[in-house]
Structure formats: C-alpha cells, structure tokens
Amino acid sequence: MLRLRGSTLARILSFSAASPIPFPLHRLLSAVAPAVSPNPSFAVEEYLVDTCGLTRAQALKASAKISRIKSPTKPDAVLAFLAGLGLSSAHVSALVAKDPLFLCAGVERILAPNVVGLTGLGLSHTEIARLASLAPTCFRCKSIVSNLPYCLSLFGSYENLLLVIKHDSSILRCSLEKVVKPNVAFLQECGLGDCDTPKLWIAAPRLLCTNPERVRAMVACAEGLGVPRGSVMFRHALHAVAFLSKEKIAIQVEHLKNTFRWSDSEVGIAVCKFPNILRRSKDNLQSRSEFLISEAGLEPAYIAHRPAMLSYSLEGRLRPRYYVLKFLKENGLLDHDRDYYSAVAFIEKVFVEKFICPHKEAAPHLSQDYEAACRGEMRTRFRFA
Structure with a gap:
C-alpha cells in the first residue's frame, strides 16, 4: 500500500510541477490519504517501529511528541509523500527519528505545495528530497x-x-x-x-x-x-x-595564561593571531603545552607569537616533525638554527620534499621512521643506519 501511495504521489507531483495552470491537488491527494475515523486501538509506538522502521528506543522517545495521533491516516499520507519524493526506507526512518512531528504535517496544505514551490525555483526532486531529509522541521513550514x-x-x-x-x-x-x-x-x-x-x-x-x-x-x-x-x-x-559569554571567555583566557605561562600581553598576542584558541578544550591545550614547552623546549613567548601551531595535530604533525628536526640536527644533516615553526607549518608534501627526501642516502630509515611516528608508533630515537 505504501509503495502504491508513493507512486501515485510521485505522478501527482511530477504533473503539478510541469503544469502551467493551477492544479487541483486536493482531489488527487485525497486518494493518497483517505479520511478515516480515529482508530481506538492505534498504538503510536508500534507504528513507529513496524511501519517507520525506528528502533524501540527511538520510537519510545518519538512517541511522546506525537501522542495526539489517533489513527494511521495522516502518518500514512506523509510516508506516501516521502516515498513519492524518492526517499529510501532508511532515510525515512532517520527523518522521522529526527523530527517525529513531520508525521503530523499536512500533505495537501503544506508538504505538496512546498514541493511545487521548490520545483518552481528550479530544484529537482532529488534536491528536494535531500532538503527534506536534512531539514524536516523547516520542510513542514511554508x-x-x-x-x-x-x-x-x-x-x-x-x-x-x-x-x-x-x-x-x-x-x-x-x-x-x-x-x-x-x-x-x-x-x-x-x-x-x-x-x-x-x-x-x-x-x-x-x-x-x-x-x-x-x-x-x-x-x-x-x-x-x-x-x-x-x-x-x-x-x-x-x-x-x-x-560565548564574557565569563567563559575570561575563564579561557586565564586558563591559557596558566597553561602556557603567558603574560597578559602574550595571551593578548596569541588570541589576536589565533582567535579560535578560545574554543580549544582544556585537554587539547594542556597536551600541547606539555609537549611544546616541556619536551620540545620552546619558550612561551615563541608560542604566543606563533599560536597557529596549536591548531595542528599533536601526534600526526607536531611531535613527528620535531623528532625529524632533532634527528637531522643531531647528525649534522641540518642547520641547528632551522626554525621549528617553519617546519611544522609546511603542508605534508612540502615537508617531506624539504626534510625527508634529501637525506635518503645518509639516513635510509628516516622516511620509514617518520611514517611510523605519524601513525603513533613513536620510537625512542630515529635510526641513522
């Protein structure tokens, strides 16, 4: 029955979108959603599970929002409408779980006219279906x-x-x-x-x-x-x-000062250069502080003037590249004054071209060790030979 209703509505919508004259949607939509009397034995939760494909937990949560539904008439019409748009059973289940009230929307009064209007704006039925799936709450608004x-x-x-x-x-x-x-x-x-x-x-x-x-x-x-x-x-x-409230911003600024040992002026410089630092979690900032200051030995002021490094992955970028530079400097393969930030700021391809490829003969294991480090398999020291 659902498949039949879906195909019927698809023909209705296809014809109404192409028709240059007002289309009597109400007469054809009545075939999709025939009026019936309330069914006293109708169980919303069971309907959501058996007909809409929701899990029992999803149905329990959704049923509280649509408890006023007393018969399958309107939700059947809505499901037929969604099938007519081409939504799969999985997409319909996801839509209903996201917005159970969609099952209460009027097909003739709102949903079908919206499709006609959106089609008139140049959207295909596929695009309209994606819109309904992503924004069901909005789709049931004129x-x-x-x-x-x-x-x-x-x-x-x-x-x-x-x-x-x-x-x-x-x-x-x-x-x-x-x-x-x-x-x-x-x-x-x-x-x-x-x-x-x-x-x-x-x-x-x-x-x-x-x-x-x-x-x-x-x-x-x-x-x-x-x-x-x-x-x-x-x-x-x-x-x-x-x-973000002023209070939360003040708390985050204080946390930055304590975590990176910054003065008022240094935290001001860091925030101006990298405002999104205010949205970084405490754990994210703490782990970077411990590595950059305690292990890599960078000065707090150095980090404050280059706060973008705090946006990079610790395990996939900051730490592996630090060990590459350390290895190269210790073995006389790189100028000891080479700046750490300039190395971590390079995109991966450029970093490999500048710091890995030139040393294939002198350090044949460097590329393998670096790749392992990027995977989190950090050795105590890179191998020279």
Whole structure:
C-alpha cells in the first residue's frame, strides 16, 4: 500500500510541477490519504517501529511528541509523500527519528505545495528530497519556499546551503526581514567582504538567525579582544566569541595564561593571531603545552607569537616533525638554527620534499621512521643506519 501511495504521489507531483495552470491537488491527494475515523486501538509506538522502521528506543522517545495521533491516516499520507519524493526506507526512518512531528504535517496544505514551490525555483526532486531529509522541521513550514532564493544567493550555491543546514537549518524558517537581512547588512558594515561572509555563514550559521542586538554585542566582544573590524582576523574572532559569554571567555583566557605561562600581553598576542584558541578544550591545550614547552623546549613567548601551531595535530604533525628536526640536527644533516615553526607549518608534501627526501642516502630509515611516528608508533630515537 505504501509503495502504491508513493507512486501515485510521485505522478501527482511530477504533473503539478510541469503544469502551467493551477492544479487541483486536493482531489488527487485525497486518494493518497483517505479520511478515516480515529482508530481506538492505534498504538503510536508500534507504528513507529513496524511501519517507520525506528528502533524501540527511538520510537519510545518519538512517541511522546506525537501522542495526539489517533489513527494511521495522516502518518500514512506523509510516508506516501516521502516515498513519492524518492526517499529510501532508511532515510525515512532517520527523518522521522529526527523530527517525529513531520508525521503530523499536512500533505495537501503544506508538504505538496512546498514541493511545487521548490520545483518552481528550479530544484529537482532529488534536491528536494535531500532538503527534506536534512531539514524536516523547516520542510513542514511554508517559509522554506520564500526563504530559499535569498539563502541560495547568500551562500553562493545549493551545495553550500546544504553544508549550512546540516548543522543548523533555522535560516530556512527565520524571518528574513526582521533578523537575517539586518544581521547580514550590519556584518558587512563591519568590513566583512564578499569572500569572508559565506565562510562565516557556513562556519556559524546560527549567527544569522540571532537577535540583531546580540550580534552587535558579539562584534563588540570581538573588538574587545583587540581584533579591529575590517582586519583579516576579524571573521575568525567573531566566530570564536559567538555565543560565548564574557565569563567563559575570561575563564579561557586565564586558563591559557596558566597553561602556557603567558603574560597578559602574550595571551593578548596569541588570541589576536589565533582567535579560535578560545574554543580549544582544556585537554587539547594542556597536551600541547606539555609537549611544546616541556619536551620540545620552546619558550612561551615563541608560542604566543606563533599560536597557529596549536591548531595542528599533536601526534600526526607536531611531535613527528620535531623528532625529524632533532634527528637531522643531531647528525649534522641540518642547520641547528632551522626554525621549528617553519617546519611544522609546511603542508605534508612540502615537508617531506624539504626534510625527508634529501637525506635518503645518509639516513635510509628516516622516511620509514617518520611514517611510523605519524601513525603513533613513536620510537625512542630515529635510526641513522
């Protein structure tokens, strides 16, 4: 029955998208979701397991949100609608688990008209199906059709939009005129250029849907870190402080000072150069401090002026490359003044070309030892011969 309903709805949607005249959806959709009386024996949890494919735990959690459903009529129609869009059983199960209230959405009143509207904007049924799967809550809102054109222009492409809504789809139902557009205009006034804004939107989509007054407070906080509007790092600073309270920022700054033995001025330099350090976990920072200061012997001031190194993998980059440089210097194969940060900043291909390949004859095991170190198989010392 579900397969039959799905194929029926697929023909309806296909015809309605191509039809140049108003299409009587209500007459055909009635065939997909015939009206029936409430079924007193209908059990929501069992329906979610047997028909929607949810696990028992998922069904127990979801059933509390849709306990008002008293018959399979409306959820059957919704499942038929999703099948008509081409969603697999696995995708339908994931959608229902994510948004159980989707089963309560009106096919004739909201879902089918949304498909017609999105098709009119140029989206294929495959693209619409992906949208429904990623943002089911928004898909059952009429605003998705009116918001989509602006969102596409804002993010630059449909693929970029999908990247955003994987993390936060609220922009598809947020007020454009009262919230989104004022935020975009203000942040552009702050010096965010055409290249910066899509990156910020993708990294922090919630920013666009936040109360404009709060966004202004975030900008002030970013400036308070010493990163001026219009600077190269302003976008990163704004992303770093977004949704962090002043108290949390102060706690993180104090932790940085203690962990890396930085003075007030040094922690200020580090934050200005690498604002995302404010979002690093305590364990992440502690492990890097122990290696860079205690083992590699770097001065706190050296790290403060090159804080980007704290973003690199400890086991996959910082530690293995340190041991390569140490090995080369100890065996007279490298100038002892060679800067550590310049070596760890290189991409992998360039590092290998500059520090591994030239020493194949003098140190035939270096490449093998370095690869082992990158896998976490760190030997006490690299082999010379």
